[in-house]
Amino acid sequence: MSDNRCHFAKSLTVFSLALFIAHAPSPARATDDACIEDWSKAARVVVEEKLIPVERLSRIAVALVNGAIVRTTLCREQGTYVYRFLVRDRMGHLRKYAIDARNPIGK
Numbered sequence: 001m002s003d004n005r006c007h008f009a010k011s012l013t014v015f016s017l018a019l020f021i022a023h024a025p026s027p028a029r030a031t032d033d034a035c036i037e038d039w040s041k042a043a044r045v046v047v048e049e050k051l052i053p054v055e056r057l058s059r060i061a062v063a064l065v066n067g068a069i070v071r072t073t074l075c076r077e078q079g080t081y082v083y084r085f086l087v088r089d090r091m092g093h094l095r096k097y098a099i100d101a102r103n104p105i106g107k
Contacts, residue, residue, distance in 0.1 A: 035075040035084065042074040051081055051101040060104060061085050065097060074101065 036042040046053060054072055062069060067089040075082050081101035088094055 033075075033077055035073045037073060039074075045074060045081070046101070049081060049102070052104055054083060057083055057099055057101070057104055058085075061087070061097065061099060065095065066090060067095070070094065 058069055065087050067087040069085050070088050071086040073084045075084050082098045083101050085097045086094060087097060
């Protein structure tokens with residue numbers, strides 16, 4: 001009986017540890033659905049992934065949305081890189097836009 005309890009306790013400990021590891025938070029990677037706030041890191045991703053440079057897209061975005069860009073962030077969503085723009089329009093309203101970082105005009 002004691003052996004069964006010992007085996008059960010060991011099994012429970014191993015199961016608990018596996019459950020903890022499976023649900024432990026991990027640092028965000030470029031492959032996760034996450035944003036890269038640090039542009040020194042984002043710039044490397046732009047080069048490695050052959051994305052459209054944010055400067056070029058910013059000019060396109062300003063022309064399309066008729067406002068001033070307040071903030072730009074590179075994000076990965078469902079396997080695709082996007083630039084998220086926070087734009088202040090001419091009326092002072094803040095609006096959010098997302099543009100595909102590889103194919104901004106949908107070709």
